[in-house]
Amino acid sequence: MLTQDELKQQAAQAALDDVLPQLRPDSVLGVGTGSTVDRFIDLLAPHRGAFRAAVSSSERSTRRLQAAGIQVLDLNEVASLALYVDGADEIDHQLNMIKGGGGALTREKIVASVADRFLCIVDESKLVERLGGFPLPIEVIPLAREAVAREVRQLGGQPRLREGFTTDNGNQILDVSGLRYDDPAEFEAVLNNIPGVVCCGLFAIAGAQVALVAGQAGVSRLELRD
Numbered sequence: 774m775l776t777q778d779e780l781k782q783q784a785a786q787a788a789l790d791d792v793l794p795q796l797r798p799d800s801v802l803g804v805g806t807g808s809t810v811d812r813f814i815d816l817l818a819p820h821r822g823a824f825r826a827a828v829s830s831s832e833r834s835t836r837r838l839q840a841a842g843i844q845v846l847d848l849n850e851v852a853s854l855a856l857y858v859d860g861a862d863e864i865d866h867q868l869n870m871i872k873g874g875g876g877a878l879t880r881e882k883i884v885a886s887v888a889d890r891f892l893c894i895v896d897e898s899k900l901v902e903r904l905g906g907f908p909l910p911i912e913v914i915p916l917a918r919e920a921v922a923r924e925v926r927q928l929g930g931q932p933r934l935r936e937g938f939t940t941d942n943g944n945q946i947l948d949v950s951g952l953r954y955d956d957p958a959e960f961e962a963v964l965n966n967i968p969g970v971v972c973c974g975l976f977a978i979a980g981a982q983v984a985l986v987a988g989q990a991g992v993s994r995l996e997l998r999d
């Protein structure tokens with residue numbers, strides 16, 4: 774029986790196998806955040822000569838990429854990204870995701886939005902029939918924290934401030950449990966519309982195109998048709 778850490782390693786290896794043939798000397802790769810992506814970065818390090826640079830979605834990943842000798846570009850310096858690789862806290866079979874367990878959701882959503890293709894790497898514990906078991910992270914402007922919390926309660930959620938945590942953007946996170954929604958993209962838009970919400974951890978308006986899910990029986994590939 775493989776441990777969750779071993780499955781994350783397998784997902785990262787599968788991502789590397791997927792990504793490497795696509796890299797060109799001028800390629801810039803979008804890189805997400807989290808323990809699964811950390812493994813991907815470590816596997817990518819020996820191949821740093823095969824591509825130009827990365828765009829990172831967090832200070833944490835930037836430090837790890839730079840320590841691996843991979844150049845990190847500011848997103849403003851990049852006109853397009855062919856590919857973005859990131860983990861998720863939950864993913865459903867339509868490749869909608871909940872992200873932000875590590876608090877990097879806003880930069881992740883921005884970098885992902887620039888990329889042509891989102892490759893999600895997860896262990897099988899993250900694959901769910903319906904999103905919502907994992908409390909939904911919402912990044913908020915600090916002065917709007919209570920106002921957003923009230924709105925979220927109106928929507929049926931129970932918000933909880935992530936104590937002692939500040940995002941890379943200087944904001945706070947509300948982790949919201951108890952939310953029920955049938956249409957993740959529609960609900961993402963509702964949350965986006967609350968004043969003071971910087972970003973919510975639902976990635977459904979633009980989800981992943983491909984997911985590599987590492988399980989006891991191997992890595993399966995879930996792909997959305999265009």
Ligand SMILES: O=C[C@H](O)[C@H](O)[C@H](O)COP(=O)(O)O
Nearest residue numbers: 807808809873874875876877
């Ligand atoms: O903010 C963090 C990100 O959204 C991560 O992609 C997510 O939390 C999954 O992280 P991990 O690979 O550590 O489970």
